[in-house]
Every structure is written in C-alpha cells, then in structure tokens.
Amino acid sequence: MMEPGLYHVLFISTALFFIGVFGFLTRRNLITMLMSIELVLNSVNINFIAFNKYVWPNQLDGLFFSIFVIAIAAAEAAVAIAIIINLYRSHQSIDVENAEDLKF
Amino acid sequence: MNLTLLILLPLLTAVVILLMRSGVQVKWSAFIGASAQFILALILFFAFRKERALGNEAQMLFELQYKWFPSWHISFHLGVDGISVAMILLTAFVVIAGVLVSWNVEKMTKEFYLLLILLSLGAYGFFISLDLFILFFFLEIAVIPKYLLIGIWGSGKKDYAANKLALMLMGGSALVLVGLLGLYFGGTENTFDLLLLSKMQIPVLVQKICFPLLFVGFGVFTALFPFHTWVPDGHSSAPTAGSMFLAGISMKLGGYGCLRVATYLLPEGAREYANIIIVLSAIAILYGAFATMMQKDLKYINAYSSVSHCGFVLLGIGMLTKTAIAGAVMQMVSHGLMTALFFAVIGMIYERTHTREVNEMGGLIKVMPFITTVLFIVGLCSLGLPGLSGFVAEMTVFMGAWQNPDPFHRVATIAACMSIVVTAVYILRAIGQTAMGPISERYLSLQDARWNEKLAAIILIAGIIAIGITPFWLNDLVTPAADIIMQKVAGK
Amino acid sequence: MSGSTIIFYLLSILTLVSGILSVTTRQIFRAAIFLLFSLIGIAGLYFWMQYEFIAAVQIVVYVGGITVLIIFSIFLTQQAGELLPQQNKKRVLLALLAAFCGFALTLLQIIQHSFNKTSETPILPTMENIGNQMLGIEENGFSLPFEVVSILLLAAMIGCIVIALRSKPTTV
C-alpha cells in the first residue's frame, strides 16, 4: 500500500458523495434524505480541504469555503427540519412519496 | 405630414376611451377618434398625391427615422409608398364603419371599443413601418385584440374559434419572426431596415430558406391554402365589428407582408417558389368558391368566399408581373371594403332575424329595403360586377396573370377565372334565399337599418363605388410602387 | 507502512462504512448514529491532514449541532421502533446505477488528471492566519462573505421560527 495522498482523499470524498446521492435517491423518509445531503456536503468539504492542502497550500481559500459550507449546511439543516416538522403537522407523515402536491 | 400621427391618434383615442365613464361617452369618443383617423388618412392620401404630382419620385415619402435600439440596428423608421397609402385608406374606412356598426354593443362597451382602436393602431403601424422589427411589433399588436374580441364578445363556438385563430396566427407570426431573423443575420449587414435590406444582395441560399418562412407566415394571415381554416371559424364566431376588422384589415396585413417583405426583399426566393404560390392560390380560389357553395350560414358563406377572394391576392403576387401585383393590392383594398360591408350587413340581418341560416330567411326586401339593397350591392361587388371595386381588382389580376405566356400560368389563370362563375352561383343563392322569395310571417315586423348602420354602409359603399367607377386613382397610386417591387424581382 | 497511513485507512473505513450503513439501515435512529460516526471520521481526516481548526468546527457544528438537531426531529416525527418504509426495487436499482456511473466517471476523470502542487511558500493553517484572513478587510480578506453568512444564518433562524410556528387554525 502506498502512502495516502490527494488521490486517496479524493477517492473517499467521491465515494462519500455518491453514497449520499444514492441515499438521497432511495430514502423515502425526509429526515434520512436530509442526512444524505449532509454526507454530500461533507464530501465537498473534504475536497476543499484536500485541494487546499495538496495543491494550493499557499492560500487558505479552501478552508474558508468549507467553513462557509458548514455554516450554510447548518442553516439549511435548520430550515429543512422546520419544513419537515411543518409537513409532518399537515400530512401526519414525512414520507417523500406523500409530499407530491407540487405537480402539474 | 408626420406619420407618427397615425400611431399617436389611435393611442390617444384609446386613452380617452379609458378615461370615459358611460357607454355613450365611450361610443362617441371612439367615433370621433375613428373619424379623425379617417380624415387623417384622407389627408395623407392627398398629401401623397400632391408630393407625387410635384415630382417627388422617392420610393418612400414622409420618411421618419428615430434611433430605437441602436446596438441591434433597430430604428423607428416610418414611411409610405402608394401601396401603404392604399392600405391605410382601407383601414380608415373599415375602422369607422366598424365603430359605427358596433353602436349597440352593451357588454363591456369600453373594453370592446378599446380593443377595436388598438387593432387599428396595430394595422396603421404595420402599414407604415419601414423597419422589420417594428413591423413585427405592430403585427403582434394587431393579433392579440382579436383573440379577446372573439373570446369575449363572440357567439357560437367562440372559445374554440378564438383559440384556433390566435394559435394559427401566432404560428404564422412565429414563422415570420424566424424569417425576419434569417434576413437580419443572413444579409451582408445586420439590419432590420427594409430599405437597406432591399438594396442588399442577400445570398440565394438565405433567400430560398427565408422566403417560404415569411410567405407562409404572412400567408396564414391572408388565408393561404391550406392554412385557411381559422378563417371560417374565426369570422363566424366573431362579433360583427370583429369580423369586419378581421377580414377587412387583418387578412390584409398578411397580403401586405407577403408583398412588401417576402417578395420585395427576397426576389430570388419569390421566383423560386412562385409556381407553388400560384398552385396554392389557384386551389384556394376555386376550392374556396366551391366550399362556399355548400355553406348555409351567411357568415360562413362570406368567410369561405374570403378565402377565395384572398386567393386572388396571392395569385397576383405569385404571377410576378407589375399588373398582377398592382391587381393584388387593388384586390386587397377592394376585398377589405367589400367583405367588411358584407359582414356588417350580415350583422344587421342577424340582429333582426336572430338567425344566419339562409334557409330560414326570405323576402327580406319587403321589410328592410335598405339592408337588402346593401346586400345586393355587396353581393354584386363580390361576384365582380363592373362599376364596383371587385371587378376592377379581379380584372387587373387576370390581365396581369395573362402576361405570362406559358401554359402553366395560363391554366392557373383560367382556373382562377372560372371562379367568377362559381362566385355568381353562391352569391345569387345567398341573396336569392335571404332577400328574395316569399317572406315569413315572423319577419313582417322587422325594422330597417338605423342611422349608424346606414352611415357605416354608406361609407363603405362610397369606397367600393369610388374604386369601381374611377379605378384610375387607385391604379395610379399603386402601380408605381408595384413597379418598384417588380423591378427588384425581375433583377434589374 | 507508517502509522499515519494506518490511521488514514482506519479513518476512511470508518467514514465510508458508517456512511453506507447510514443510508441503508432501516432503523432511522441507527441511521442518525451512523451518520454521526461518519462525520466523526471526516473530522478525523481533517485532523489527519493537519487542519485542526476545521476539524474542530466539524465536530462542533456537525457532530454537536446538526446531528443532535436531526435526532430531535426524529424524536418529534417518528414512532419508536418503527422501520423505515422500503423503496421499490426499480428505484433502488436505478439509483444504484446512476450513483455507480457517476462515481466511475468522476473517478476516471480524477485519475486521468494530474494535480501539480504549487511551488509557492505555503501558509500554515494556524489559528492566527485563519483569524487574520477571515476578518481581514484588506486584499484576500473574507470579512464580506463572513458577514453575508452571518446574515444568512440570521435569516435562516427567523425563517425556521416562521415556518415552524403553528399556524392558526382559522387561516388554514
């Protein structure tokens, strides 16, 4: 096994990204879908950090980006959960299959 | 003569109508506005003649040009030649008559008149634009009110008719737009200016692609076979003034566009496709006439006969001779006046008898001599009686068409000539069954025309007779412009 | 094989395995816990890359904040012991295919591409550097995005409250 470097980290982030995507596509519960999105966001964060470290260590932009992503993810999670709870109140369910009023 | 007046006046009228409260005020302001337009059109006509008599040989007179969207080379460019003046006169006649016959529209009077005036605004703008972009802009202005006029004030299958009409005309406009863009980008210089484009050598390939787009697009407006099916449904469902505007003005937008934009700017294309146009228009003429023969509803009769008569316009254009093109323009003016009058009469009859089925009428001469006399006049005009406008226009087209010596054009001309017989058949059937014959009991108490209806009819008849008896003024107006177009088409 | 390498592999295994479990388990509470582990693994990776600050943020915000939020909402909306509904097979298969294709494509691109490290002097991600740059108003300063994000967070907070407020029955 070779020394882990940029490619290894990218492999992990890619894998995590598509795990998240897979989860988003298959889960029917809104909360679990939200969790999948968190995974996706995290994989992006990993990328930022990895590129910052292995390609452009002369600046800190990647780091800042991931900080902002984290902040926005927090906001997003909060809003999403508020929506989910509201949905639960009106539909007595948070199954995504039932929340399909937005059509045609 | 400032041409912007022609746009500002309807606009002003529309604003005044918006400010009015009661129906009576609306009617009178619309009538005054329409009369002002009428006078303006006459002034334009005489000013134009005067300029020409003074020896002003410029292609377009009273030109105006303002920058509008310079980065895209769009300018507000206005100007008129003989053909435009003829069409403006036609519009003015039809507008004032249309306003008069709608005198007893009670439902949403203000909106009704507003839309009528807007439509006239679109038509005037269309006829005086020398920039293809604003030409298109005004074309669209003239389309939208029709949808509302039919949809709100119509009768019968009005929703279907309004949808069909709007969709087909929009489809036509879409083709026109594509064609215009083709012209814009296809020429040696990116411009929408009609006069610049006309001096430009547009590549043959571009011409061959753009011509059918433009011609079919405008052709939809003027009932090019087989895109004519909106005509019967649209006309028969529209309110009286709506039908008058539709047939009298709107169908002429198409003919004018076919001539001014498609044929004039794309001579190679015109030559390439002339035979197809001739075939289609000959079919439209005969087939429209035969289809008319089987109709029983007066409005359908006139609508189908419009298909037939507008065929002459396209035939004249397709024949590509100076006389035929002048004839096509004369046919546009003549048909506009005639068909507007026809629809007005049908409206008057319908309002009284509450039916448009010819079988259910009869002997109306007895109770409404004025209206039936008008019906006779318009019917005779439609079948091409000398002394009325239809004859002059049709004969000019025939004479022009006959100048092509080859058998193909000959056969097409003879086929078109045959329509004069079929026209006589259906017109006489319609007149015979409505006006003549024994009268039914229930119609004995009907009243003849009122002042507004009489005035409308007299204005239109005056136009018809003015062309019919003294055609030379129209001919003098139109022929030089037709000559310019033909010289371009002939490649001189 | 150095210790660093071993740690890296352990962390990656932790992250990926718990990630996969988190999206596949049918018990929602366990899914949340697996997510927690996955996030912790990612924090470990940050440590491993010597970005301590971001690792700390990860733990504080994700592990401490978001996961807890999620678990709360699970408690609010879920009956205990209830299994998650199963997705239909076709959808799962499609999703698998799509995810796999995407994964393969991305990986292929990454492998074919060679990343060259810049030769300029690196800036260490020390707290001092981060703090100076984040709140700096000179060139390369991030104070404007910082403020924007603050406002965003505020807006999100207000939004949450508005959305989650129990609407009055009369307006329904």
Place this chain on the structure above:
Amino acid sequence: MNEFLQIQLLGIFSLGMNLGWALVMIPLLPLLGFLLLGLFGKKFLKQSAGIFATLLLAASAFLSLHTAYGYFFKYGKSEGIYQKIVPIQFTWLQFSPGVSIDLGILLDPISVMMLVVVTFISLMVHVYSLAYMKGEERFPTYYSFLGLFTFSMLGLVMSSNIFQLYIFWELVGVSSFLLIGYYYDRPSAVAACKKAFIITRFADLGFLIGILILSFYGGTLDFNTLIEKLTSTDSTEFKTIVSASFMGISALTWALVLVFIGGAGKSALFPLHVWLPDAMEGPTPVSALIHAATMVVAGVFLVARLFPVFSMSEVALMVVSIIGIISALFAALIACTQTDIKRVLAYSTMSQIGFMMFSLGVSGQGGESGLGFTAAMFHLFTHALFKALLFLGAGSVIHFIHSNEMKDMGGLRKHLPITHITFLIACLAISGVPPFAGFFSKEEILLAAYHHNATIYWIALATSGLTSFYMFRLYFSIFWNKEHIAHGEAHGEGGFVMMLPLIVLSVGAAAAGFIPFGEYVSADGKALESVFHLQFSIAPVALGLAGIFTAMWMYKKQNNRPDTIAHSMNSFYKLAYHKFYVDELYLFVTKKILFNLIGKPAAWFDKNVVNGLVNGTGNFTLFISEKAKGFQSGKVQQYAIYFLAGMIGLAVLFIYIWK
C-alpha cells in the same frame, strides 16, 4: 398620369363639341334616371316616377335620332365609306403600356343603328309600362332598373374598347337579373333570374378568356386598333396569333370561339339558351325590351363588332353559323309545342337570333359576299320592332286575361281589336310575308345562305316555314279558336297609353322593310346594293304561307286536329314539348356534378381533412403535453434521478464526445 379629364377627341373632330356632348348624354340620361329614381323614387316621386323616366328617355331617344341623322347623312361618310369614329375616349384603367380599358364612344353604322333601336324600343316600353305596371308597389324601382338597363345597353353598343363592352355586357346582365327578379316574392321568378345570370355568366367566362387572348396577342383592347392589327395579314400581331396554337387550333380561332361563347350565352343560343324561356317570369314589357329586342341581340352585335377579325378565321365563322342554324331550327321546333304564349315568343326569339347568327357566319368581309352581315343587321333591326310588338301585344293579352296559358285564351279579337290588328301585323312580319318588314330581312339572310352553304339554306328555309306555323298557331289560339273566354268580365284594352306603343311599333313592323338598309350598314362600310330576286323569294314566301294555312286549319276553330297530329308524332312531340330535355341535362350537370361531385366534397374536405389536420396538430400537442406532464410528478426523487442522469449524460457528452 391621370387622363380622366383629358378627354381625347380622336377621329374626325368635325363632329363638333355639340354632337360630342349630345352623345355623352344619350347613355347618361337613363343613368340619371336610374340614380334619381333608385335613391329618391320611393319617397318623392312615387307614381310620377314613370313619367319622369319616360321624359328622360324621350330626350335620350331624340338625341340618338339626331346622332343617327348626323352620322348617316352628314358626317359619317368619307369617300363613300362610313367611318368608325371615336369622338370621345379616356383612359379608365391602364394595365400595361398599350393595354388599357378606355371608356369611349365608337360610332359606326351598327352602333348608331343599335343606338336608335335601343332608345326607341326602350321608349316604347317606358310608355307602355306607364299603364301596364300602374299601381305596382315598387313602381319607381321598376323604372330605375329600366333606366339602368337602358344605360348599360347604350354603353354596350357604343363601346370603343372590347373591355368596355365587357363591362357593359356584365351590367346588362345584372339589370336583366334585377328585372327578371322584379316579382321577388315568386320563387319561380327568383329561380329564373338566378338561372339567367349564372348561365350568361358562365358564357362570359369564355368571353373574358377570349378577351385575354386577344389582348395578349393584339397588344391592345381598343376595337379599332385591335381590328386593324389582327386583320392585316402581314402585321406581327396577326402572325403570332395565327401561329400560336393550342390543341391544333390557332389562338385566333380559340379567342374568337371563346368570345362567341360569350355572345351565345347572352343571345340564348343552343346550348346556352335555357335561361331565356324562364326569363319570361319578368314583367312582360321587360321581356319585350330585354329578352326580345335588345339585350339578347348583344351576342349578334358582338360578333358583328368583331366581324373583321372573325372573317380571318374560317373555323370561327363555321362555328358561328352551325350554332346559329342549330339554334334556329331547335327553337322553332320547341316553339310549335309550347302552350305558354310568352315562352312561344321566347323560343321564337331564340330562333330568330339563330337566323342572325348564321347569317353572320355565312358572310364575307366585303362587297357582295358581305350580304350576310348586312342581312343579319337588317334582321336584327326589323326583329327588334316586330318582336317588341309581339311581346307588348302578348302583354296586353295577359293584362286582359291574367294568364299566360293558351288554353285560357281564344276569341279575343272582339275584346282587343287594336291588339289583334297589331299582333297580326307582327305575325305577318315575322313569317316573312311581303311587304312586311321581316320579309325583306329574311330574304336577304336566305339569299346569303344560299350563296354560301346549301345545307344551311335548306334548314333555314324549313325553319322559316316552321316560324310562320308556330306564330300563327299562337295568333289563332289567342284571337280565334274557342269563342267563349274563361275570363268573363271585359275591362277594355288598357287605354291609349298602352295602345300607342303598339300602333307605333306596328307601323315600324309594317314599313321598316323598305329602308334601303344595305346603303347604310355593311361589313366594310361601303354601300351595298340590295338586289331583289323575285324568283328566289317564291319558295320562302310559299312555305311561309303554307305554314300560315296549316296553322289556320288546325287552330282557327276549336277541333281535335292538333291533338291527333301531336298523337301521331307522339315521341317527337314529347321530345319537343319537353324542350329536348336540355333543362334536365343542365339540372343534372349542376345538381349532380357541380354540387354533389365538386361542391360537397370540397366542403367535406375542408371540414374534415384540412380542418382535421389543424385540429390534429392541436390534439397532437395536447397529447405530447399530456405525456410530458408525467415528468412533472411532484416526486422529488424522480426529479433528482433525471437531474443526475442528465448531468452524467452532459458530462459524458462534453468530455468524451464533444471534447
């Protein structure tokens, strides 16, 4: 550019402005009558409308007599030839250089002759109608239509341009339509007026195309120029029109035959005659004016007007003479069997026009061979007089008895003495009994036919015998036959106003034959010596007398001889009685072929196929959008899959395919 007011005084200017304006007033006075009566007649003039119109027409008739006098005796002749004078002409509608519709007045012997005939007969009819149409509700309208007709007919005969002739040709058609349909509440009248208009319109199609051909090759529409160009054998125009051919027939022949079709339609020649008998639905004075004396001879006039050109094409002349002779015989046969007196007269008109036509057909251009032309014109002239007289007499009978049917009549000579005498004179004239007018003109026609074509001569001779038979059948049935009449009350003959035209016309019918017609009217303008061959006239006169005596034998007293004879020729009689089923043929063609085979399919095609295509486009769009809205399921994950798939697809596209 605009030459409206620049009235070009062409030709011989010596006619003087005086005559020029008088000429213009001839057609304009009736037009004035039409306009005034049409617009204000109902409100202001009422019953005095007739007198007003009659006065106007009297002025017009006086002016035309004045013109005729001036033309024939003062100015018209130059070097022994009657000139074609165009005193007034202006451009009405310019098509292309050289080709334009010019409105103008062309004076030559035939147009001047027609001027006199038209105004004179029209004046008689105006006077007659004062009494005949008295009390009609639409009395002013009637007179305004008469004015329109007279105007159009005058315009037609004075046309200087072939297109001008076409214009007035259409106008006489429409005034005929209006007058036939005068009793608009009778369905039969409505049907008749439509039929008349449509059939003549159909024929006009031929005329129009003929004009187009002539104008194309001749390069002009002006009569004089056209004739000049197309008759000189070395002009380029003549060479091209003769060399251009279609289906083996030269363009000249085509053009002339097509023009002749137009003439045949207006003149009710076989097979376009079916409208004429039905046109008798109009008021009887109208039949006298339009459908006997003036409008129906327009076809003859047209051929005569273009005669120099016709004489360049043997085939065209052949067609003219064949159609003429067929019509003459055919109509005479039918006339023998009809029982409606106006219809008998209508068929007789058709037969006489046939005579004029074949007479033109057998004529040559100049000198002695031009006898046919002169004869035709002469017959036109005399026929107008005696046929108008016959119709007006029939009108007087109908006025008295209120029926058109022979079976309601008989023994009327005591009740209607003046009508009886004048009718008898007219019958003798049409039968060709000397010394009445018809004798002279018919003799000339037969002589021309005899010199030219034996077959035509013999048929014409037989027809002339038939003519006297059916005319006297009519005469005896009305005035003799059964002595009692169904209509008991005797209310007189209709007063002086009605009798005056009868008397005037009968004088004309009796004496017009003595006019030395050939001196004034001939094909080439030179005076034509009319030679009178006594031995030649024996056969026609004998045959005519034989016809009269046969009719006398059969119809003078009520007996069963007609029935016996009809019975013995059963099938042929039936055939003739049913007018050889031409009407049925027309009905078949129009109803079955035109309506059912063309009209209905066209309407069906439009409703279903073309409209179906349009609706189909709409429905197809709806169908597509119905399908497309399935994508919009509201299911977030589905969207996400599409999104992802799309992204992957695009990525692959950009990375691997479009590099």
